[in-house]
Amino acid sequence: MFCIECGNELSLMYAKGEGLVPFCKNCGEFRFPQFATAVSMVVFNRAKDKILLAKHVGQEDFILFAGYVKKGETAEKAVTREFKEETGLNTVKSKFMSSRYHEPKNVLMLNFLMIAEDGEPKLDADEISEVRWFTPEEALSNIKKDSTAEAFLKNAVTEIKKFN
Numbered sequence: 001m002f003c004i005e006c007g008n009e010l011s012l013m014y015a016k017g018e019g020l021v022p023f024c025k026n027c028g029e030f031r032f033p034q035f036a037t038a039v040s041m042v043v044f045n046r047a048k049d050k051i052l053l054a055k056h057v058g059q060e061d062f063i064l065f066a067g068y069v070k071k072g073e074t075a076e077k078a079v080t081r082e083f084k085e086e087t088g089l090n091t092v093k094s095k096f097m098s099s100r101y102h103e104p105k106n107v108l109m110l111n112f113l114m115i116a117e118d119g120e121p122k123l124d125a126d127e128i129s130e131v132r133w134f135t136p137e138e139a140l141s142n143i144k145k146d147s148t149a150e151a152f153l154k155n156a157v158t159e160i161k162k163f164n
Contacts, residue, residue, distance in 0.1 A: 003031055036107045039078045040066040040149065041114045042156035046092065048163070051139040051153070052116065054086070055130040061144035062132070064152060066109070075110045083114070087131065088122035091115070095163060097155055102148045111152040113163055136160075 001010040003024035010031055013023035021030045042064055043052040053062040067082030069075055080091040094114035102109045121131050134142060136157045143150045 001031075001033075003027060003029075004034070005029070005031075035101075036105070037069045037075070038066055038102075038105075038107045038109050039069060039075050039082060040064045040109050040111045040152055041079055041083055041094070042097070042111065042153055043083065043114050043116050044156075044160060045133065046115055046118055048115070048160050049135065050133040051136055051157075052087075052121070052131055052133055053139055053142060054128050057125075057127060057129045059129075061147075062139075062142045063144055063147070064111075064149045066149075068107075069110075075112075079112045079114060083116065086124050086128050087116075089119055090117045092117055097152065097159065100148055100151065109148055109152075111155070113156045113159060115163075 001022050002008065003010055003026065006024065006026050008024055008026040010022035010024055012020040015021040015030050021032060023030050054065055055062055065083055065086055067078060069078040079094050083089065083091055092115040094112045097111045097113050099108060099110050123131060139153060140157065143153050
Protein backbone atom coordinates (compact mmCIF):
# COMPACT_ATOMS: atom_id res chain seq x y z
CA MET A 1 0.00 0.00 0.00
CA PHE A 2 1.23 3.45 -0.89
CA CYS A 3 0.26 6.96 0.15
CA ILE A 4 -2.19 8.65 -2.23
CA GLU A 5 -0.56 12.03 -1.53
CA CYS A 6 3.21 11.40 -1.69
CA GLY A 7 3.59 7.84 -2.97
CA ASN A 8 5.62 6.56 0.01
CA GLU A 9 4.99 3.06 1.30
CA LEU A 10 2.49 2.90 4.15
CA SER A 11 2.95 0.99 7.38
CA LEU A 12 0.29 -0.17 9.80
CA MET A 13 0.02 1.94 12.95
CA TYR A 14 -2.46 1.89 15.81
CA ALA A 15 -5.06 4.67 15.61
CA LYS A 16 -7.09 5.28 18.77
CA GLY A 17 -10.58 3.88 18.31
CA GLU A 18 -9.75 2.47 14.86
CA GLY A 19 -7.17 -0.28 15.41
CA LEU A 20 -4.39 -0.81 12.88
CA VAL A 21 -4.62 1.68 10.02
CA PRO A 22 -2.19 2.38 7.14
CA PHE A 23 0.03 5.34 8.10
CA CYS A 24 2.32 7.53 5.97
CA LYS A 25 5.45 8.43 7.92
CA ASN A 26 6.38 11.07 5.33
CA CYS A 27 3.04 12.94 5.57
CA GLY A 28 2.39 12.04 9.20
CA GLU A 29 -1.20 11.04 8.28
CA PHE A 30 -3.37 7.94 8.49
CA ARG A 31 -4.55 6.81 5.06
CA PHE A 32 -7.78 4.89 5.31
CA PRO A 33 -8.30 2.42 2.44
CA GLN A 34 -10.22 3.74 -0.54
CA PHE A 35 -12.53 1.70 -2.73
CA ALA A 36 -15.23 2.21 -5.31
CA THR A 37 -18.94 2.06 -4.53
CA ALA A 38 -21.39 0.20 -6.74
CA VAL A 39 -25.04 -0.79 -6.70
CA SER A 40 -26.57 -4.12 -7.56
CA MET A 41 -30.22 -4.82 -8.16
CA VAL A 42 -32.39 -7.88 -7.67
CA VAL A 43 -35.03 -7.00 -10.26
CA PHE A 44 -38.57 -8.32 -9.90
CA ASN A 45 -41.53 -7.85 -12.24
CA ARG A 46 -44.64 -6.03 -10.96
CA ALA A 47 -46.31 -9.33 -10.01
CA LYS A 48 -43.20 -10.17 -7.92
CA ASP A 49 -43.08 -13.70 -9.32
CA LYS A 50 -40.18 -13.32 -11.79
CA ILE A 51 -36.58 -12.13 -11.44
CA LEU A 52 -34.61 -10.62 -14.32
CA LEU A 53 -30.99 -11.81 -14.54
CA ALA A 54 -28.31 -10.78 -17.02
CA LYS A 55 -25.27 -12.21 -18.74
CA HIS A 56 -22.51 -9.72 -19.41
CA VAL A 57 -20.72 -9.81 -22.74
CA GLY A 58 -18.04 -12.51 -22.69
CA GLN A 59 -19.28 -14.16 -19.48
CA GLU A 60 -21.00 -17.50 -18.97
CA ASP A 61 -22.90 -16.92 -15.73
CA PHE A 62 -26.12 -15.08 -15.03
CA ILE A 63 -25.65 -12.27 -12.53
CA LEU A 64 -27.56 -9.33 -11.09
CA PHE A 65 -27.68 -5.93 -12.73
CA ALA A 66 -25.00 -3.67 -11.27
CA GLY A 67 -23.03 -0.52 -11.88
CA TYR A 68 -20.76 2.02 -10.27
CA VAL A 69 -22.03 5.05 -8.38
CA LYS A 70 -20.77 8.20 -10.11
CA LYS A 71 -19.16 11.06 -8.21
CA GLY A 72 -21.88 13.25 -6.67
CA GLU A 73 -24.61 10.66 -7.34
CA THR A 74 -26.72 8.93 -4.71
CA ALA A 75 -27.00 5.15 -4.65
CA GLU A 76 -30.76 5.49 -5.26
CA LYS A 77 -30.13 7.52 -8.42
CA ALA A 78 -27.45 5.06 -9.59
CA VAL A 79 -29.93 2.16 -9.33
CA THR A 80 -32.45 3.75 -11.68
CA ARG A 81 -29.79 5.13 -14.05
CA GLU A 82 -27.84 1.87 -14.38
CA PHE A 83 -30.92 -0.27 -14.91
CA LYS A 84 -32.30 2.14 -17.54
CA GLU A 85 -28.93 2.24 -19.35
CA GLU A 86 -28.65 -1.55 -19.46
CA THR A 87 -32.26 -2.48 -20.30
CA GLY A 88 -34.15 0.63 -21.40
CA LEU A 89 -36.71 -0.09 -18.67
CA ASN A 90 -37.74 2.21 -15.84
CA THR A 91 -37.69 1.43 -12.15
CA VAL A 92 -41.13 1.40 -10.51
CA LYS A 93 -39.69 1.39 -6.99
CA SER A 94 -36.64 0.22 -5.12
CA LYS A 95 -35.52 -0.47 -1.58
CA PHE A 96 -32.03 -0.76 -0.09
CA MET A 97 -31.40 -4.26 1.20
CA SER A 98 -27.80 -4.73 2.37
CA SER A 99 -24.16 -4.15 1.55
CA ARG A 100 -21.14 -6.35 1.08
CA TYR A 101 -17.50 -5.69 0.27
CA HIS A 102 -16.55 -7.42 -3.00
CA GLU A 103 -12.80 -7.96 -2.80
CA PRO A 104 -12.11 -9.13 -6.38
CA LYS A 105 -12.97 -5.62 -7.64
CA ASN A 106 -12.23 -3.64 -4.43
CA VAL A 107 -15.78 -2.33 -4.34
CA LEU A 108 -18.47 -1.84 -1.72
CA MET A 109 -21.66 -3.28 -3.21
CA LEU A 110 -24.95 -1.71 -2.12
CA ASN A 111 -27.78 -4.07 -2.96
CA PHE A 112 -31.32 -2.98 -3.78
CA LEU A 113 -34.50 -4.91 -4.32
CA MET A 114 -36.39 -3.29 -7.17
CA ILE A 115 -39.55 -3.58 -9.20
CA ALA A 116 -39.21 -2.89 -12.92
CA GLU A 117 -41.86 -1.60 -15.28
CA ASP A 118 -43.38 -4.19 -17.58
CA GLY A 119 -42.00 -4.25 -21.09
CA GLU A 120 -39.41 -5.83 -23.32
CA PRO A 121 -35.82 -4.99 -22.32
CA LYS A 122 -33.70 -3.21 -24.95
CA LEU A 123 -30.19 -4.37 -24.14
CA ASP A 124 -27.01 -2.32 -24.14
CA ALA A 125 -25.19 -4.76 -26.46
CA ASP A 126 -21.79 -3.42 -25.37
CA GLU A 127 -22.46 -4.61 -21.81
CA ILE A 128 -25.24 -7.21 -21.74
CA SER A 129 -25.44 -10.24 -24.04
CA GLU A 130 -28.62 -11.79 -22.63
CA VAL A 131 -31.38 -11.19 -20.08
CA ARG A 132 -34.00 -13.67 -18.97
CA TRP A 133 -36.92 -13.74 -16.55
CA PHE A 134 -36.76 -16.60 -14.03
CA THR A 135 -38.99 -17.79 -11.21
CA PRO A 136 -37.24 -17.20 -7.88
CA GLU A 137 -36.31 -20.89 -7.69
CA GLU A 138 -34.91 -20.85 -11.24
CA ALA A 139 -32.99 -17.65 -10.53
CA LEU A 140 -31.35 -19.24 -7.49
CA SER A 141 -30.30 -22.26 -9.54
CA ASN A 142 -28.98 -20.13 -12.44
CA ILE A 143 -27.06 -17.40 -10.59
CA LYS A 144 -23.28 -17.69 -10.28
CA LYS A 145 -22.62 -19.94 -7.28
CA ASP A 146 -20.80 -18.70 -4.16
CA SER A 147 -20.92 -15.14 -5.47
CA THR A 148 -21.91 -11.81 -4.01
CA ALA A 149 -24.86 -11.90 -6.44
CA GLU A 150 -26.05 -15.23 -5.03
CA ALA A 151 -25.92 -13.89 -1.45
CA PHE A 152 -27.95 -10.82 -2.43
CA LEU A 153 -30.45 -12.91 -4.41
CA LYS A 154 -31.09 -15.30 -1.53
CA ASN A 155 -31.85 -12.34 0.75
CA ALA A 156 -34.17 -10.69 -1.80
CA VAL A 157 -36.18 -13.86 -2.43
CA THR A 158 -36.90 -13.97 1.30
CA GLU A 159 -37.67 -10.25 1.57
CA ILE A 160 -39.85 -9.75 -1.55
CA LYS A 161 -42.96 -10.90 0.32
CA LYS A 162 -42.58 -7.90 2.67
CA PHE A 163 -41.98 -5.36 -0.13
CA ASN A 164 -45.05 -3.23 -0.81
